[in-house]
Every structure is written in structure tokens, then in C-alpha cells.
């Protein structure tokens with residue numbers, strides 16, 4: 141099962157696990173209360189997978205591409221790595237399906253604490269519009285992921301603070317249980 145945990149407060153190398161001591165694991169149910177959705181798929185058959193097709197159809201994930209994040213494959217690597225790790229939100233869902241390698245998606249919980257989600261091959265995740273989050277590679281420094289989108293993609297990150305956006309207002313309402 142996908143692993144997630146509360147992070148420690150240390151600011152050194154983000155690619156380390158940063159598990160808080162004592163351990164505070166986070167389950168899928170808690171992620172669900174933050175609006176984070178998760179699926180486990182067989183990444184070896186991503187090119188022809190009825191399960192993936194069903195999710196895409198049910199959630200209107202019409203658009204997709206594949207991104208490889210490693211020093212030699214990604215143009216402007218350092219700059220992008222830095223952007224991915226700035227705390228930000230989007231006005232749409234962020235949907236990622238890990239095909240090879242691994243990485244960490246960090247999301248804020250209801251008390252504004254960081255939860256780290258360890259994403260590996262076969263893990264697919266949807267971060268809701270308006271959630272503050274960030275991404276980093278882990279110590280293996282390599283990930284290949286499918287990016288999906290509802291309609292034409294808009295990748296714009298709005299770095300925190302971005303509380304005035306309607307997507308954020310709606311998300312906070314959802315957290316408060318009055319969406």
C-alpha cells in the first residue's frame with residue numbers, strides 16, 4: 141500500500157524521507173478527507189489498461205502526456221525541480237501516475253502540517269484544485285510519470301499565499317465540510 145507520513149521540521153535535503161519521530165503514518169482514509177484520491181495500477185500495462193481507461197472515463201481525464209524527471213532528460217532541470225518544490229496550488233486537479241522510479245508529493249493537512257506521500261511505480265494520485273502541495277524526487281533521483289488533465293492542461297502554479305483564488309476558497313469550504 142502507498143506509504144504516507146507526517147514530516148519532521150528539518151529543512152535539509154528534501155530528497156530524504158523526513159519522517160517525524162515518533163512515526164506518524166497517514167492512511168488513505170485521512171488523505172481522502174483532504175480530497176486526495178489514490179489508485180494502485182499495473183504500470184507495466186499502462187499503454188493498454190482497462191482499469192486506467194475506466195478512471196480516465198469516469199473522471200474526464202481526457203488529456204495525458206509522459207514526463208521523465210532526471211538531470212539528463214528534463215530541459216531546465218534545476219529550475220523545474222525548484223519550482224516543483226515551492227509550496228503552491230493549482231486551479232485544477234493535479235493528476236500523476238508513476239510509471240517508473242519514485243518521488244514525494246507533500247500536501248498540507250487541515251492543521252497546515254506537511255504530509256509526505258511516497259509515490260512509486262503503479263501509484264496514481266489526484267490532488268484536488270486549491271490544495272497547497274509540492275513535489276520532490278527522492279534519493280533515487282528519477283521518476284517517469286503520466287500527467288493527466290481534465291481538458292486542455294494548465295500547469296500554472298500559484299505559490300503560497302494564493303488564498304484569494306476561487307479554487308482555494310472552494311477547497312477550504314470542502315475541508316470545513318460545507319462544500
Ligand code: KMT
Nearest residue numbers: 224236243274275283285
Ligand atoms: C509537478 O507538477 O509537480 C510535476 O509534474 C512533477 C511531478 S510528476 C511525478
Ligand code: NI
Nearest residue numbers: 228230234297
Ligand atoms: Ni503542483
